[in-house]
Amino acid sequence: METEINGSAMDNNKRRQKKKKKNSRFLRNAKGFAKQGIYGRGTHIDDDQYNYFINILDAMKTGFEDVEEKVNMANNVFDQTNEQEIHLASNQIVCKVLESLIGFVDAENLERFFSVFAENFRPICSDRFASHVLQKMVEIAFLRALGKDKLKNPADGDDDANGISYTPVAKRAKTEVTAINEELYNLEADFNSEHRLRCSQFVERVSKFLLNNLEDFVWDSCANHIMRTSILSLAGVHVAKVAFEKGGADMAKNRKLYTVPDEWVDVLKEFPQRLEMWPQFPDFPYQEHSSALIGIICIALRATDKQLLKHFGKKILMNAFLKVEQSEEEKKKKIEILDDEDEKSAENNSDTIAEEEANEKREEPINKIQLPKVFEYQSAVILLETLLTVAGPKLFTQLYAMLFTGRLALLAKEPLTNFAVQKLLQNIKEKDDFENVFSELVNDVEELLKIGHTGVVEALTAACLRVGAKQAQCIVSLQTALHTPASDKVKVKCFFHCMIKLKPYEVAQADNSGFVHLHGSLIVQHILRFNKPIFLVNCILETPPEQLVSIFNTPNGSHIVDAFLQSKYIGEKSREKFIRNLEGFYVDLATTKFGSRVIESCFAVAQESQKSRIVKELADKVNMLKGSPFGRLLYNKFRVETYRLSATQWKASLHANKEHKVDKLFKDIIN
Structure with a gap:
């Protein structure tokens, strides 16, 4: 039982340990390859240089006592790269060191890299190691150009309108070189106005170079990442990038928003305006790199120009998303040129052919729904999720009406598309639209739970709470799905127990473990905040205290208490009875x-x-x-x-x- 209770906590620890082991393994492997005469991937460096940078990585791993120590090390390392900047940056080991420390170098060293890299943008943008250094330089230049005075107050920002958070992540009191203290250093350090101007010019220069070479770099895996960082910088959106680590959901959720010069915004707007004129534009969502680039442009436009976002989003919807993927049979069909005799025979047989086609259509299953092409490709689905998150009211309604209406039940059951349905539910605001969505999904709640798509059910319940509609029907549908109908007085008392495990009555009865399903806990929390949660409140109050303690001693279960005690629709007497129990x-x-x-x-x-x-x-x-x-x-x-x-x-x-x-x-x- 104890193992199951602490299951999710152990999973989190395993993930953290896995990341630490990965970093340790990288350093250990690097030392092992050095003994074989292999000094990192990329450009070749000599033995002494390699050992020097390996020692630097070792020192960084142990951490620093203060920022001043980091700054001194960074400047010493960058002094060693003089007149070898590009050659060294193109080596795997050196690249990691430079990328990690470039945020702490002084103005002179950073500007030296600006000058050298600016003369060799084209080869650097496509180099799999030096491109990381250039990407990091754009980020650091962006922070130094603006400073902390340009950071927008989260309360005044674009925070909660479309589910995007620009709130800074909690500060971590660690001594390692992290994205957090690097950002603070570059925002708060006292750089002179000339250095800030050169940083601003560098961001603009890199962005214009990428803009003028779009045809070469849209599908280039290395240059594409630099372009994304540049576009976000032009929009004043900052997402911390840690050396050799992927961004992930947490970074995307904790971005910050800055006020940027008008010249930057003008350069930014040219990216979507040029791309939408390309004949290849309808195919962009179906290729990984171009799809990711379009998504970043949408996020940037959300922060700078909502009108252009609406236009650009509609273009993506109409030209790309609404395509229907042709079947193999349709692709094989050929257009034939008929002579006069063929035309006559074709006319005579036209009625017969039409009748056969009609019979075939009648024989096809009624539930066979042809999906737009967007739902056939993972990259396109991810772009759709981004667009649903940033879209304004009009564009959001168009996306819902043209892509989801009549298909929601099918999409919610598909592994590839159920997350898009969750995004739709998380961002829907119009009551009429939500009621239509609810009516499409309500009868499939049991099947969704059975196939493990519990996130859709949680998102549906959360939407009932947020929009303030269909709350009673939601509870009834969950009762039906878990086989605890109100008509059965014995089973209905087990609703809470079934809910936290997201298992039907027959299965949940045999489960005496302390396991609490994450989505089950969230659904319970949403219901407790409904306008009339009395049914669930009574279920909880009638649960034996021993069972409640087992539930509340878990990470997922403990938050149910917060929802119960803080809900404004649960009375004082119920709270007192709960605590007394x-x-x-x-x-x-x-x-x-x-x-x-x-x-x-x-x-x-x-x-x-x-x-x-x-x-x-x-x-x-x-x-x-x-x-x-x-x-x-x-x-x-x-x-x-x-x-x-x-x-x-x-x-x-x-x-x-x-x-x-x-x-x-x-x-x-x-x-």
């Missing part, structure tokens, strides 16, 4: 990582008498509490020692804290 198990929860979160949430909303009971129970088993690191935190936070010495004094301090919070809350108004 956990009595006798407070210590069991307090001594675990996720359970301690639950106790904190309960304590925050509990009445004074209930708070006293919580602390009393913890005080009675203080040895168990202090035996866990999580328990010790609660021991100090709830002042359990004070309670043990004097319950009256503890209550007095509780009142004092409450009054202090009220004074702090109204301080500005009073002043």
Whole structure:
């Protein structure tokens, strides 16, 4: 049971360990190849140079005490590259070092690289190693050109209108060279105005070079990445790139938005305007690199020119997405030139042929739906997901009406396209459109759960909450799918248990493990925030406390408590009963990582008498509490020692804290 409870946490640890092992293996392999006389891929460097850069990688791996130490190392390394900049940057090992440290070099070294690289843009853009250095140079030049003064306030940014977040990621207090402290250094360092101007000119120069050579670089895997970074820079969108690591969803979600010069925006607009005139434009979504480039352009236009985005998005929809992939039989058909006799016989047989075709159509299965070409290719589906995320109301409605209407049930069941349906649900805002979507999907909830496409069901429930429609019908559909209908008084009580496992009644009954499905937990949280969640509330309150504790001690299950206690549609009496049901198990929860979160949430909303009971129970088993690191935190936070010495004094301090919070809350108004 314990293994299953901690399953997701172990998976996360494995991913982190895998990344660490990958980096260690890279360095270990590099040293091993050196013994064989192989000094990295790319250009050949001599033994001394190779060992020098390997030692630098070793030093970077151990970390630095402060930023000044990083800056000194970066400048020393870049001094060693003088008059060999491109040759060294084209080597695999040196490339990684330069890319990792270039954000910390002084103005003189960076400008030297600007000059040398500018004279050799074409070969560098296609070099599989030097191109990484150039890409990083564009990013650093972008940050130094703008500085922290140009960073837009997240509250004023383009944040939540279309589901794109420009909020900075939480700062990590680490000593390694990370994208976070690199960004802070380049934004806050005191560079002179001349250096900032040269950085601005470099971003514009690289972007114009790529623009003028679009035909050569759109399908080039190396140059395409530089182009994407340049386009985002021109739009003022920054996504931190860590050396030799892929971006991933987290980076895309935590981008920042900056105010950029008008000249940059003018250069940016030329990219979509030129590309849409190409005869190959309809084929762009169906090739990996060109599709990714189009997606980045859409994200950039979302931040700079929504009108141009609407035009560009409609062009993609009409010219590319609505194509229908021809079957093999259709491709084999040939147009034949008929002579007079053939034409006469063709006319005589036309009625017979038409009748045969009509019979064939009748024999075809009714549920056979021909999908647009966009749903046949992964690269095109990913571009569609991007477009759904950034599209304005009019373009979004067009995408929904032309691509999804009448096909949603089929698309939701396909492995390739169900994520596009999730994006549609996550971004839909019009109530009428959502009701149509709901009616198409509601009858297929059970099948979606059965085939494992639980993300679609979660997105559907979240949309019911966000749009404020079809909430009662959503609960009924989930009851039906999990075989816990309201008409069966025994089965209906197990709805919560089935929901957190996303298994039908018959299967869930045999599952006594502490496993909580991620999407099951999220669906429960959404329902608890519905306008009328009383049915699920009663299910939870009737669940045995032992079972609740097992659920709340998991990472997915612990968040259900937050939704229950914070929902504005759950009454005070239900919250009190919920907290009271956990009595006798407070210590069991307090001594675990996720359970301690639950106790904190309960304590925050509990009445004074209930708070006293919580602390009393913890005080009675203080040895168990202090035996866990999580328990010790609660021991100090709830002042359990004070309670043990004097319950009256503890209550007095509780009142004092409450009054202090009220004074702090109204301080500005009073002043």
